Amino acid sequence: MDFKLNIQDKFNKELPEDPNTENSRRQVTKACFSYVTPKKTAKPQIIHTSSEMLSALGLTKEDTKSTSFLNIFTGNEILPNTNPYAMCYGGYQFGNWAGQLGDGRAINLAEIEQDNKNWVLQLKGAGETPYSRTADGLAVLRSSIREYLCSEAMHHLGVPTTRALSLGLSGDQVLRDVLYNGNPEYEKGAIVCRAAPSFLRFGNYEIFASRQDNSTLKILVDYTIKNHYSYLGKPSKETYIKFIKEVGDKSLDMVMHWQRVGFVHGVMNTDNMSILGLTIDYGPYGWLEGYDHGWTPNTTDNTNKRYRYGTQPQIILWNLYKLANALYPLIEEVEPLEDILMVYRKKTEDSYLKMMRSKIGLFTEDKNDTLLIDTLETILQKYETDMTIFFRLLANFDSSVVTEDLSLISKAFYTPNQITDTIKEEWKQWFLKYQKRLLKESLNDGERKKVMNTVNPKYVLRNYMAQLAIDEANKGKYELIEEFYQLLKKPYDEQPESEKWFAKRPEWARNKVGCSMLSCSS
Template identity: 70%
Template sequence: MNLNLKHTFTKELPADSILENSRRQVKDACFSYTNPKQTKAPEVIHVSKEMASVLGVSENDLSNELFTKIVTGNEVLPNTKPYAMCYGGHQFGHWAGQLGDGRAINLFEVEHNNKQWAVQLKGSGETPYSRTADGLAVLRSSIREYLCSEAMFHLGVPTTRALSLALTGDEVLRDMLYDGNPAHEKGAIVSRVSPSFLRFGSYEIFAARQDHKTLKTLVDFTIKHHFSHLGAPSKEAYIQFFAEVSERTLQMIIHWQRVGFVHGVMNTDNMSILGLTIDYGPYGWLEGFDFGWTPNTTDNQHKRYRYGNQPNIGLWNLYQLANALYPLIEETEPIETILELYKTDFEAKSLQMMKSKLGLEASDDKDKTLIEALEDALLLTETDMTIFFRNLSNLKKRDGKKGLEIVKDAFYVPNEVSDKIAQHWKDWFERYDFRLEKEALSDTERQLKMNAVNPKYVLRNYMSQLAIDDANKGDYKLIDELFQLLKQPYEEQPNHEKWFAKRPDWARHKVGCSMLSCSS
């Protein structure tokens, strides 16, 4: 492979002085050199050709044995030194201290078409940050991450990307349900790609240790390589840096809310400094519209990371980042101004996002109450979010009486939509119909705009689970079918209509289809 390799992270940031791969607290360093674990029988089972092209990897390279060895950690490219990153984090609201790349190893950086990317393996073995874990990953979670990161990209949601999905040939012991019944599963590795894998926790760890020298080095590095438009490092640049991270974080979460995505583990070590969706663990898409839903069994009691709370958690996490950056800014007023702006921006951008989902462009003071009334209606009976908004675009002006008929396929229990609930819906459609009269767009124009923000196809958990079940039997066709389907989530794709459907009853409580653990 003829790649334009770069080494900015390892050349410009302090390295761990200890080269031994032992679990420990790593001080005064942003990373530790460590090599991936050799695997028994590596086999690449799917590749994103699009992502390969972005990196400058040719189609001929993809069929080369060297490619398989590199993306499974069995060979290291000449003149590269793999490394694991040091960071801390708040987990479920509590400071957890050093966390770091416990099962991720960065292979190298690549520059292609004036863009730079870091290539990383997830599930490639132990690092100094693995604590009591084995650093490995299983096929189940790897399929979910591989499919979802690429699906999110095509949905228009800021995200890290995926290059490849591979089997290791090794067996990995996991207690999937945390019930004391561990079992062996197929080991796997995902090759992940991002301009940077820096997280909020990358800065928190140095602030917590009062290592302000390394903190400043890392922030200056981040501005130089990822926010260069802010100019040379200075107090003002640090403030603007925080403002832009806040803005990007909010933008990402607004996109999550738009498509009904729930991350599941919004710990500060899972928050990208670039505002990218990162670390696909127990995520999920809303089936029934529900502000209180979380896909994470670990969060089932307190529901900290529930769908409706994601914007608030984004703000909470930004407060932690603000605390970490404070030693460089030493002034609270500009930081507080940025955090207050997040709140007001959320209100405005959330309203605008919901208006776009409803096909509303004209200004109307009553839009907020119209949207609130819709959300109330969606909660009256289990209503599929994706199907509801997609089918709503079929409604024509002055046709509000047909509204309930147009969205009926979104109801999980149609018999519940009678009398009082049906009347509630009829009242809302009457208001919506009246509101559409203020729009200049034709029905066709409005439908096109609505269908550009309301996806027809999302990666529902049961779809992933079907692909996982097949893959465990050695059949990878469904992985590719879903991969191709989700590259065009806003298109009709008549041949794939079967995936535009509510979650089947068998999947309601099936492991992997409703809620998931953090286990991988």
């Protein structure tokens, strides 16, 4: 191999394995994973790498030019002295127990230790596993670009997330039905190398609880505490309780960041919930364009809108209930679990209020803040107003003057010609209250703007931007991937040379596939 990685595998050495090494679809019991080999690809090509993740793993840009790098991160070669595997887990999908799911198209290559950090390297789209069910275990370029760019963008937004090391083409054609309407077409196959301290999900624990396999459940929970939550103490009933509380706190922190930047995950099933509170599995996600608590990007969820923007914190609570139920056999007490979930509910209200205060530049508490924020959210949802642009422009508010026009925020309106006198009056009244509230703050306008601009990003990976990069990549042009990768490294900076991306969704993208609604097809 042309480069060195400090491989320190633990998951597939310390946990029970599937004794069946045949790569066939099956129910896997009493095992946390199955060994599997990535599928060799026809004509692999690496089209982008994350310089930051290269550095985090102890690699350099020069290493990416090697044949070994190409082959390993497109599934054509296995790292020396490693045993790739796919994890076994279950999950609740759209509120219903789905049974065994598992890594159907994700293959964990190895665990790397570098600079006192642990990274699991995982290929997504590298072929079939025992958990692929009726699928082919592959991924296509469009979904791979979305995952690659978004996971890195989220990191720079300050959102807890998995990361991405590389984006590659397999050279194979993959058949996909984008809209699930019976019209499948061949698309370019692709593979993303993802990285995270762990890819464990709520579903990893739920599968054993559902089978009443408490022995394997305990082994996995103890492993998780030892390797990821050792500060909670040695495994015991008390530590298990602390563990659930800690997972709840991390998950709450994650979802509040989602709400802050306008990210909608789209498919918050328990098998897509990281045990470390990381954003995981970038499927039919989307970014709010118009501020709308009822919006979901997922076509599968379009009717019930279970995973819409406004319900994400509550869905985390629902998922935590399921995790608590799964771990109950190790605790056998209901009251401490109920207490944790009740506290989460209260923390959600407090955290949301604190987050929204920060978005509008309030850094002290006032009893009327909830009403001020509720009123703002009502107005924003009445008239299609771009979330990212509105909150970024709000930082320019002059607290010494309230004008009669809406020039400060006019750029955020999608249909400015429909702004009536009634609408203007509603905004004027809100700004008057906002102005009065700012007088209770110690920061002057310049100081407030500076802080607000660290909370409200100027640039996010808007759905149409990702689609533009996909369209270009399908033509063999990858410049936009690089441009967006660099742009989204500094989402809070002004970057005047990139001002064209600080703009509302263009009208052509309003109902375009990939720009408004997305399916789970990838």
